[in-house]
Every structure is written in structure tokens, then in C-alpha cells.
Amino acid sequence: MENGIANLLGALSLAVMDRIEQGAREVVGRGGETPAALIVIGYGQGMTNDKLRRILGLSHSGTVRLVDRLVSDRLVERRAGKDGREVALHLTPSGAASRNELLASRISAVTSLLDVLSSAERKQLATLIHELLARQDTSEMDRFTICRMCDDRVCTNCPLPTNKGQHAR
Amino acid sequence: MENGIANLLGALSLAVMDRIEQGAREVVGRGGETPAALIVIGYGQGMTNDKLRRILGLSHSGTVRLVDRLVSDRLVERRAGKDGREVALHLTPSGAASRNELLASRISAVTSLLDVLSSAERKQLATLIHELLARQDTSEMDRFTICRMCDDRVCTNCPLPTNKGQHAR
């Protein structure tokens, strides 16, 4: 039964995301892509509406309304971007605090599932997942999408490649 | 950095669920818990509204409206249950067909991520995930929730325990 592994990973992924999303909703009081948006905006201070849209995989208007919600929650500010068309999204102090809670909640949720494994088993699993991710054929944008909830405080050297579509040479 | 593994599993789980949900939406034209509902209803012919509610983690009214959508899409029929209060949910032939497409789409989505691993690596990963799931402290209802998208054609002997809260002895 060669599909057994796919089914197992599917079930585990569902369990993991259920727990992450539940925690995220408790922290920010909102669901959908809103928690991910808060994390993505926090990666740097140059985020624009349009980059965010592509990372989250939402429509343009959906992204504008999402940012509206973050602004009305006093978690994000719209500032002038370099380009006169762009809006530069910045976290407020409150937004940065919520983002940290969000990241901690996510790590905690996953850890609670992982800690039934021994240290050696966790290491083995980490190696396998690292390889699995490292061998995917992902563009830079794909990587941002997959990593839209990632904790940049613990994820040094992301395994995901960023060279999809580039010439092999 | 001991949280590295949690972050990696979180990222992988997000990537897996993104792909599963995208495929599911293409198959049934609906999102949220609707695809899972179709799969759960197909597990047996005794599913009721209330059991479904608990498995999906939705409110009562949300579940009623979800079933309304499945009925209006001609995928599910409401029949009389044994108990005069209950509604017995049954898949129509069209519903059973959609369910099969859904399960195939899910397995295919996960497999496309997995197939960068060697056969030996996949086997190793399967063993680890199997152990991880087998050691969770889950009730029977927890198990149905985690397995609400599982493919019962490929998942013989589910590793999840069903004895949370029972006395040790």
C-alpha cells in the first residue's frame, strides 16, 4: 500500500493545521489569512499590499479588506511607500506583540503533537522533512507562501529553494 | 535550536493543506468543512447531523446549513433515521462519485510533495508519522476529527488510539 504514507501525512497535516488555526484565532480574534498576514508583514518593513496579496494567494480586494481589518484592530499602519503608488505596511507595537504571541502559539501547538517522540526520533523526522522541503521545485514566491506562518526567530537557513524556472546551466 | 523541527512540520503541514484544499475546492466547488463533510458522510450510512457536527467541530446551525448546501448540490440526501429525531445522511450516486474524486485528489496532492523522497526515505517517514500518531492521547471523537479527510480505501489499521480518558487498567 504505497499511498499509506500520503494518507498519514495528510492526516497529520490536518491535525497540525487545526491546532495552529485554533490558537491563531484565539490570539488575534480573526481567522482566514489574517494571522498569516500579520506574520508576513512582520518579516520586513517593506511589505506592500500587492506583495502580500501574492504571498497569501488572495484577490486584490480581499487583501485590501484584510489590511483594513488589521488597521481597524490597530495592529498595522499604512504609511507612504517609496513609490507613490505603493502603501508600506508597518506593524504597530501592539501588532508586533500579537505577532510574537501568534508565533509562540504556533510553535507550542506543533510541539504538543511532537513531544511524544523521543529526541532521536524528532531529529530523524527533522532531517526527513528538511530533505523533503529542500527538494521541492519552488520559486521565491512559492517559498514566501509556504513560509507565511514561519517563525523567523527559530527558522534560520530555510531549506526551500528559490530557483524554480531558472535555467539549469 | 529545538523548535526547528516544530517550525519545519508547521511549514510542511501548511503546504500540504494548501494543496489539499485547493484540489478539494476544484472538485466540489466549495470550501470550508464541506469537502470533509462529504468524506465523513461516506464512511457509513448511519451519519447524523449531530455526529457530523462534532466531527467537523462546527456549530449546530452551521452544520445544518452545510448539509443544506450538500443537498442542494444533489450530493447528499436526508432520510429518516431510526430515532424519529435523527436525520440519516446518505450520499447520492453523484455524491459518492464526488467523494471518490475528492479522496483521489487529496492523495495525489500529498504524493506530489512526497515523491522527491526515495522509497527508503518515505518508508522511514511513514514509520515516524505512524508512531507520532499512535502515541497521541486521542478520544474516539478526536480520531474521527483528525481522520475526517482520510481515505478509507488506503488507510487500513489507523494508528490513532481511541481510549482517551479511559482508566488505565
Place this chain on the structure above:
DNA sequence: TTAAATATGTGCGTAGCGCACATATCTGGT
């Protein structure tokens, strides 16, 4: 200098969901 591209905002509608309430059926104690 002007058309196309880029980036954002808005009117409007829909899907998916929860809360509070109403109704029907079953169960258990007297």
C-alpha cells in the same frame, strides 16, 4: 506626451459560519 502597466481603493454580492430561539421526539422518574 500619451498609452500601457502598476498599485491601491470601493460597491456589491456570496459562502461559510455562529448565536439565539423554536420545534419535534425520546427518556426516565413518579
Place this chain on the structure above:
DNA sequence: ACCAGATATGTGCGCTACGCACATATTTAA
């Protein structure tokens, strides 16, 4: 046999999250 509570379903109403089509402002390129 009867009636209060438990169980199961359905409904009115509102809200969140989102997409489509359109409008507007700025930059870029011919």
C-alpha cells in the same frame, strides 16, 4: 400514564472573509 429534561433538528438574523468588476492615482515606456 404523565410530564420534565435531554436529545436532535430546523430557522431568523447577523457577521467575517472573500471575489468580481470597476474606479482612481502613479509610474514607465514608446
